[in-house]
Amino acid sequence: MGDGTTADSAAAGAGRPVTLTDVRLGAHDGFDRIVFEVAGEGSAGWQVGWVDEPRAQGSGAPVEVPGQAFLGITLTNVALPGDEEAGAVRWQGPERQGIADATVLEELVADTLFEGAYSFFAGTDRRRPFAVGTANSPQRIVVDVLAEDPATPAALTQRCESPAGFSLAYPQGWSANPGETVAACTRFAPDPFTVPPNTDARVGAVTARVEQAPFQQVAGPGPGDELSRRATTVGGRSAVRVERVSVGEGLWPAGVRATSYVVDLGGGAEAPRTLVVDTVGLPQFDYARNVGVLDRMVETLSFGDP
Incomplete structure (x- = not known):
């Protein structure tokens, strides 16, 4: 996944909309991990970045998220209920998740699936470097929130x-x-x-x-x-x-x-x-x-x- 930065990360989905089948958290040495597992012939996209105030898609209503900083995570190219491919079982919660051994993650809060975009908010103590990547078999979008700032990159001397x-x-x-x-x-x-x-x-x-x-x-x-x-x-x-x-x-x-x-x-x-x-x-x-x-x-x- 690399060292990560605080810069926004985005990638486009492709093909048929996928089904979000699982959302889980993991605590690791130096970072906390959020995994979104999807099923389908297409691929999911994402938009990940720090937001000043968590708000629900569509309505714009405030979303209560514990923590002092909020990482907005939106998965794109996600199938709406009833449009899942055959055999795909849609994830149905929980709305709020946390892990006892987390280093930086206080809670992950699910917002809504709106027009093919499924949004979440991760609450942390402050804005920290994060990294976004993918894994296959099954297809996953992985978000790591780092406990430490990355090393200063070598100067272009x-x-x-x-x-x-x-x-x-x-x-x-x-x-x-x-x-x-x-x-x-x-x-x-x-x-x-x-x-x-x-x-x-x-x-x-x-x-x-x-x-x-x-x-x-x-x-x-x-x-x-x-x-x-x-x-x-x-x-x-x-x-x-x-x-x-x-x-x-x-x-x-x-x-x-x-x-x-x-x-x-x-x-x-x-x-x-x-x-x-x-x-x-x-x-x-x-x-x-x-x-x-x-x-x-x-x-x-x-x-x-x-």
Whole structure:
């Protein structure tokens, strides 16, 4: 799940609405966990973030939640009662849950299922870092609320320029490829590494590449299920941030998540160029940490002539 942050987390559901079948809590060393189990052929989405005042969906009425801070958790793409897929048994409470050995969680309060969105509020002593992720077999959305603040991320004290026409900073202590096998400053990792020749082996925790294709084509639908998409700008250029999960087609096995920034470098119809900077959740990588590194590195991007 990674260290977590206090930033909002959101992902879109996909396919047929799913049925919420179970909600349970767990106390662990250093964090408390909330698990939402769902059933169905589709996937649930979520919107998680701290709220100033818990209020019910639809009516806007106050919701009584113990604690000094309130983490709002809304599951999306949830089937309404009576619309469940065959064999799915809908969760029916309890409305309030707590655990005796909890470190930070005082109580989880269920609100309402309204227009396909099921909302909950977790009461804690203060706003703390949290992390949101998924698990499969069965499908689960997992929210961890951390007891301690995460370690301060390594400063982006190093910078390099790629011959492809961009430069960016990367964390202190990390390594970048020198350009012997592939273009310089296109592979970054926390440990020293070598890029093997004539292979697609993933050796960079964060990688950057320029594709000779139009931005709209590269930024369009790709292999796997799309979890989230956000339009943004990078260095004054149009860009999108996309998170996907593999379904077993292409390079990665099913269930592998990847976060990518796709940046329009222009070039016109005759010589279009698009920059892709990404990280992939393969077993050898700390995906949650690397997504945070990716987000910070992309903020430092600047562009020149290739």
